Amino acid sequence: MADLQFRVLPGPLSPLVDKFYRAHRSPMRAREQDRVWVAQRHDILAALCLRPVASGHWLTGLFVAPQQRRQGLARHLVERALGEASGPTWLFCHPELEPFYRRLGFTPGPTLPAELHERLLRYRRHKPLLAVIRAGGPGADSSAAP
Numbered sequence: 001m002a003d004l005q006f007r008v009l010p011g012p013l014s015p016l017v018d019k020f021y022r023a024h025r026s027p028m029r030a031r032e033q034d035r036v037w038v039a040q041r042h043d044i045l046a047a048l049c050l051r052p053v054a055s056g057h058w059l060t061g062l063f064v065a066p067q068q069r070r071q072g073l074a075r076h077l078v079e080r081a082l083g084e085a086s087g088p089t090w091l092f093c094h095p096e097l098e099p100f101y102r103r104l105g106f107t108p109g110p111t112l113p114a115e116l117h118e119r120l121l122r123y124r125r126h127k128p129l130l131a132v133i134r135a136g137g138p139g140a141d142s143s144a145a146p
Helices: 015-023 073-083 095-103 114-123
Strands: 005-008 035-040 044-053 056-064 089-093 130-134
Touching: 005 073, 015 035, 015 044, 015 056, 035 056, 035 073, 044 073, 056 073, 073 095, 089 095, 089 114, 095 130
Parallel strands: 056 089
Antiparallel strands: 005 035, 035 044, 044 056, 089 130
């Protein structure tokens, strides 16, 4: 991993992450307000988006290129991104991924900010998802009610 770079993708380069997602047939896309993090050598190997929400962030769009999986890229990318984020971070995951996120410090979130609560209800119409949270920075309130 020594030659790997973890960084925030500058705004003008954010279309590169959508190209990365499309190249792997992922429906994920970055939004203008997202802080996009990537792991790359020459090409992007993994990406995630941190979207501002309530007093923290919603982690979305975590994707690792299939040929790069099982090498710790997702773990390192999440740790780097959240190491610089303030406030709590929420995410939605499939139940089978909960142990992975638990190892990264996420726990089941009893409450969500209103906009995430509504989104989770919509998503759950089509697939089972869990909401988890990782408390961030000093004074972060992980129990913010909708």
